Amino acid sequence: MMDAQEAIHTRRSVRRFEKREISDEIVELLLSAAMCAPSARNQQPWEFVVIKDRDMLDAIPAFSPYASMAAFAPLGILVCGDTRNLPSPGFWVQDCSAATQNLLISAHALGLGAVWTGVYPMDLSDGRVTGFVKHCHLPDGVVPLAFVVLGYPAETPPKQNRFNEARIHANVW
Ligand SMILES: Cc1cc2nc3c(=O)[nH]c(=O)nc-3n(C[C@H](O)[C@H](O)[C@H](O)COP(=O)(O)O)c2cc1C
Numbered sequence: 001m002m003d004a005q006e007a008i009h010t011r012r013s014v015r016r017f018e019k020r021e022i023s024d025e026i027v028e029l030l031l032s033a034a035m036c037a038p039s040a041r042n043q044q045p046w047e048f049v050v051i052k053d054r055d056m057l058d059a060i061p062a063f064s065p066y067a068s069m070a071a072f073a074p075l076g077i078l079v080c081g082d083t084r085n086l087p088s089p090g091f092w093v094q095d096c097s098a099a100t101q102n103l104l105i106s107a108h109a110l111g112l113g114a115v116w117t118g119v120y121p122m123d124l125s126d127g128r129v130t131g132f133v134k135h136c137h138l139p140d141g142v143v144p145l146a147f148v149v150l151g152y153p154a155e156t157p158p159k160q161n162r163f164n165e166a167r168i169h170a171n172v173w
Contacts (some may be wrong), residue, residue, distance in 0.1 A: 014113025019153025033106035039096035040091035063131030113153030
């Protein structure tokens with residue numbers, strides 16, 4: 001198992017997958033890592049829809065075109081925010097984004113490949129939010145934020161060094 005520094009620095013989006021199932025034990029590890037994320041007032045607004053059904057995965061690109069790789073993947077996890085009755089309602093996107101990033105890093109550390117495909121707030125322009133709400137029967141107030149597509153990797157994008165000193169400001173801009 002790689003350490004946290006290595007996992008963070010070598011993670012890349014993977015969009016091509018082997019035809020190999022992911023076990024329920026691995027899925028539980030991924031979701032456990034996602035739920036370790038920090039959240040405002042520890043409100044933990046996340047909910048996860050685990051999609052393994054072949055027909056359900058195949059239907060996703062029709063309403064979420066930038067998730068076309070879902071039709072060739074064994075697993076998708078829809079990260080949603082339950083926005084009902086939150087103590088810090090304005091922070092649910094950040095909370096669920098932190099959970100999504102934990103999921104991606106954990107997947108990479110476990111030898112899986114994954115890609116975050118954007119859902120919220122892409123609704124007025126192309127209906128991705130509405131598409132996932134209908135597809136996964138989400139109740140009112142539960143908003144799909146990100147759809148993570150996963151599988152054993154059939155490609156290995158190289159590590160990139162994105163360190164940029166110009167983006168760092170000491171004390172003041
Ligand atoms: C909010 C968000 C939305 C994204 N949406 C998509 C998407 O719809 N489809 C896709 O293939 N990749 C998507 N990506 C992945 C980015 O394209 C990718 O992270 C970026 O190009 C950097 O590459 P890396 O992940 O390999 O470091 C998204 C990433 C983020 C954080």
